[in-house]
Amino acid sequence: MLFNQSSVFDHVDETSIIDLKTGEITPKQVKERVEHTMKIKMLENAPGSVDGITIQHFEAGTEYDLPKWMADAFIIKGYAENLEAAPTEQKVTAPEETKAAKAGK
Structure with missing residues (x-):
């Protein structure tokens, strides 16, 4: 007869929380x-x-909207470019004169 009785655990599933003090x-x-x-x-x-x-x-030249983890993997391997990234400013600086170049003057 004990096993035929309803238990509080019969009403709990993975979407429920039971308070063990109050039931x-x-x-x-x-x-x-x-x-x-x-x-x-x-x-x-x-x-x-x-x-x-x-x-x-995934075809070259085609744009895709992919999960970030997958897009990052393609970008890191050089298979893709990020279309959402802001363009970065590239600075071109003149090479520094070496001691040898200075000595030749």
């Missing part, structure tokens, strides 16, 4: 998963998998 069951607050994406342009053809199961072929 109160409350819904668990689940943080919404935020997927950060990045817009890239492929510089070379490369295979990749967004879900870890299906292999896709």
Whole structure:
């Protein structure tokens, strides 16, 4: 007869929290998963998998909006460029004169 009785644990699942002092069951607050994406342009053809199961072929010259982790991997390997990055200022400086060049004057 003991096993036929309803228990508080019969009403709890992975979305619930039980207060062991009061026995109160409350819904668990689940943080919404935020997927950060990045817009890239492929510089070379490369295979990749967004879900870890299906292999896709990413074509050179094509723009993609991919999860940040995947876009970063393509950029680091030189397969893609980040289209969202702000252009960086490049400074051209004259090379310093060496001691040998100064001595020759």
